[in-house]
Amino acid sequence: MIPSAVLFAIFIVLLLYLGTVKPKGYPP
Incomplete structure (x- = not known):
């Protein structure tokens, strides 16, 4: 395991x- x-x-x-790649439209 x-x-x-x-x-x-x-x-x-x-x-x-994901926080670095996603656009700024997403919440922090």
Whole structure:
């Protein structure tokens, strides 16, 4: 199984990535 810490880290990275790539029309 994948450790929860790894899933959490991936989730944070995805949030930062989407926050950087998405247009400013999205809420912060």
